[in-house]
Amino acid sequence: MSIQILQYEFLGPIPLDEWGPPMEKLVFLIMSRDKDRFNIVYVGDCEKTDDKSFFIQHSGFKCWVEKSGSEKSLYLAILPLFEASKEHRESILNKIKMRYNPPCNVEKVSNERPDYAVRKSDNSTEKFSCPCCGSEMKPEQFLEKSTLYRCGSCGISDTKLNS
Incomplete structure (x- = not known):
């Protein structure tokens, strides 16, 4: 069984009390079951554990039980990421936290801002031909130091530095 x-x-998800070690390099969801619906209570990641009491000893366990109503209502879903870096797992965690706002995740989600600024068009853009099909490239997005162009015929895109 799987859940997207x-x-x-x-x-x-499987009942939390049915899980068994080991776990290595994954993102996990603690979910509560309400009839045919699963609600995300907590999202976390695990580098590696062989400890059978990993979840019971987790600092959020009390909150999970409180939010789900009972220990028997807790379920586990995992996303194995054996080749992924810690940063990649944290990125997935942040996306899930921002979208679902699990009640037992108390730490703040880093809401990183891009290191570029979008500016308004000044209509003094350079015109040039598509290297693929020769059609005129149209400006699509104006950034602080560059402009993104897209070909209306073949769809290829290119970025040029602003002068």
């Missing part, structure tokens, strides 16, 4: 959260395919 955002664009990620999680294995499970």
